[in-house]
Amino acid sequence: MSESSLPAAHQQRSLQQKRIVPPNPEPVIVIDGVTKRFGDFTAVDDVSLTIDRGELFSLLGGSGCGKTTLLRMLAGFETPTKGRILIDGQDMTDVPPYARPVNMMFQSYALFPHMTVEQNIAFGLKQDGMARDAIRARVAEMLDMVELSALGPRKPHQLSGGQRQRVALARALAKRPKVLLLDEPLGALDKKLRERTQLELVNLQCQLGITFVVVTHDQEEAMTMSDRVAIMNQGRILQVDSPHAMYEFPGTRFVAEFFGSINAFEGTIAEDGLTHAVISCPDLDAPVYVNHSVPGYEGSTVWAALRPEKITLSKQPPADPARNVARGVVEDIVYLGGDSTYLVRLESGRRIRVALQNLTRAAEPEVTWDDAVWVSWRPENVVVLTS
Amino acid sequence: MIARAGQWVTEVLQAGGRRLVIAVPFVWLLLFFLAPFAIVAKISLAEFRVGVPPYTPLFEIVEGAWLHIRATLGNYAYLIDDPLYVAAYLSSVKIAAVSTVFALLIGYPMAYGIARSAQPWRNVLLLAVMLPFWTSFLIRVYAWIGILRSNGLLNNFLLWLGVIDEPLVLLNTDLAVYIGIVYSYLPFMILPLYATLEKMDLSLLEAAQDLGCRPWKAFVTVTLPLSLPGIIAGSMLVFIPAVGEFVIPDLLGGPSTLMIGKVLWSEFFNNRDWPVASAVAIAMLVLLVAPIVFFQRYRMRQDEKAREAAL
Amino acid sequence: MKSVSRSPFLITMLAFGFAFLYLPILLLILYSFNESRLVTVWGGFSVKWYAELFQDAQILGAAKISLTVAAITATLATALGTLAGLVLVRFGRFRGRTLFSGMITAPLVMPEVVTGLSILLLFVALEQLIGWPAGRGVTTITIAHVTFTMAYVAIIVQSRLTQLDGSMEEAAMDLGARPAKAFLLVTLPIIAPALVSGWLLAFTLSLDDLVIASFAAGPDSTTLPMVVFSSVRLGVSPKINALATLLVLGATIIIIGAAWFMHRQDRDRDRAVARAMAEQKDRE
Structure with a gap:
């Protein structure tokens, strides 16, 4: 972490x-x-x-x-x-x-x-x-x-x-x-x-x-x-x-x-292993890959949840575009000083919250309104919930 | 230019309007409430005479040019000399004070009970306290005559119970006057008490208990001192009018019941001695000035608090 | 602290207190239906005293005078008392404010005999000086009653106005209403219930007053309490019981009716608020 x-x-x-x-x-x-x-x-x-x-x-x-x-x-x-x-x-x-x-x-x-x-x-x-x-x-x-x-x-x-x-x-x-x-x-x-x-x-x-x-x-x-x-x-x-x-x-x-803000995507377990699992969520383009075991069995309904600050945002496609990614358009940016929250509208229509730190004093942020972007996350940052 | 003139007219009218709004009630009260006291004071310095009006003028123009002032303190000297008046004053204060204490003893638990009851009940009980106040005062006093007479309802009831063998003399005693005053003025005691008790933050009582007070001690150390403004207001609302009460001692009291309101009434209506009646009134005001001012200050402070709270 | 309201001591005190307040009135009402002239002996149910009451020309005449005086008094006192309450709450400091608020509060506690005597002496002095009022009667009683009842109206209006949010009038002025218009359009409708209670209170106090009216009345203006008083002085009379019952009944109906009306308005408003909130929730 x-x-x-x-x-x-x-x-x-x-x-x-x-x-x-x-x-x-x-x-x-x-x-x-x-x-x-x-x-x-x-x-x-x-x-x-x-x-x-x-x-x-x-x-x-x-x-x-x-x-x-x-x-x-x-x-x-x-x-x-x-x-x-x-x-x-x-x-x-x-x-x-x-x-x-x-x-x-x-x-x-x-x-x-x-x-x-x-x-x-x-x-x-x-x-x-x-x-x-x-x-x-x-x-x-x-x-x-x-x-x-x-x-x-x-x-x-x-x-x-x-x-x-x-x-x-x-x-x-x-x-x-x-x-x-x-x-x-x-x-x-x-x-x-x-x-x-x-x-x-x-x-x-x-x-x-x-x-x-x-x-x-x-x-x-x-x-x-x-x-x-x-x-x-x-x-x-x-x-x-x-x-x-x-x-x-x-x-x-x-x-x-309740304890912070989170993006939760409903899906089903497609693959259930001892050290990894794959969840397919209808709202996301690519399957969600998790590098730990998950509660439930193949075919059961779960939620793949992501904290906003554990998601990255880029204009270029990430290294592995086959999993843990989604494409969307920046719909809104909430500037909070130390960081900003980006509301990205995914191709499925779902919105996802992404929190980014404002590390530089650049007048124009790198990513701005209406930009087409990729959101991605690391497999260990997915929280899998059954209820 | 015209617009500015129009604005000027409006402003003048508004300033005038403000003055008018103050002036109308102000002048009314000056003329019909304050000025009469000056006249009472004036007549109290005059002498009784047979005629219309039944008193001597204070200022007289004698022999064309001399303004002759004929003021006398004789009426006041008479009040002090005649033991009747001093006794009546003392007895009025005593009767009013004792009645106030009893009204407080009955009214406080009632106000407390109402303030702590659940909401739909609270409004009903409060209405029930106010309702007698809206029905005729005279008739409520009259109701006690039927109860207290020697062949009245209370005596009949007690005889029927076998508690007494012959009727008690209740009507036309000081006891009947106490009952009448407490009965008539009880709502005036309960309402201000209720207002302070109802406003009280209940978490203060919880805090006192949390810090180690048993409930009765929490009541004595927290509730009682915090309801003091209500106790004072209620007591003043009972005591001040009770001192000058006329109807209750006249209807329920006996020949030995001395109250200053009754004395004033008979000086005025029976003896037609306006100067002495005026002197009695002025003396009564002097007696009541301290509690009245006290009550005024309390009310003003409450107003300020309410205004602060509203801001 | 729920346990407090169930304290046996408080419940006993409440029961005793309300019995004390109501038993005399209830007995009075009961005995107005007594057949017997002896007020302490129950001689069977009868309404004959009511019939006699309505044939008593003196009582009916006095009642007419009292009702007229009370209606005029209540109306004038409400107008003057509202102005006075407004001055106390909204006009800030002005010269004579302390005197003014003193004159508003004093009649509440002034012994009636003093108020009565002083206003009579004023009328006598005025008559000597300017020839008005010529003799005493309904006019002088009304003036005396307006003076002591307007204080009650002023206190009611004052307490309602202090609760009121002053920014509503400011909003009306911000939207272009002159102060007087803002008061008429915004404040007056909101404090209307206080004016109604003020009017009712002034009416009741005037109808009820014996002492001040006795001083201010002339030979042709005997009010109802004056008739009752002289009759009661002679002892208990079933006719007076019947009159008392009617007066108590009238006051009870008006007060409970007014309370019920206000309660219903509150309830309707609460329901409307709840409905609006539910609708908003649905939309979300």
């Missing part, structure tokens, strides 16, 4: 390579066959999941997929209809929220408007009956951590959006919870601030070693921040993997499409 062909967001993951992952993963949260129904509606459908200590885990999915309900069950605001939830080895299924060793950072931040920043952060400590001096010291430490030491006496409405977000974070971390639950933690911030805060959150999590469970609808955010991601749809978990595995080895077309 060539590093340079990855999209920009993917490369930011280098942050995680610095992280010290505990050698023996030890589960801190065990979700065991949990179902949640609201009347006739099943919000969470038989979910089982284990989250390890010190992990930054993301629940990713569209609205109404059940990710927030699952998070609220971890916090104790909802009780599962069926199944159990264990936190640090103890059954928490029926424990009320105020008695759980987890804290939550709310999407709206839920800062108490009638209390100062300091009082907000001290709130949870006071409920635990901590000594006054200890509270003061902890609040100062938390304010220092989120770099808001000067703003302690302010009220929430006197803060900017980014500052409020950090107060919410400090308040939720003040009790040193075993798990921090974050509900769309960056949803209310603008794009620039969001990117910076992503890195800050990851750094903080590394430093503290507290397990973070993040709910997000933003796949880029999940990709950038997480050790592992669970993709949810209609109350079920479709796949749990590291961002890298999720991107390069998606299990289904839904996951592949």
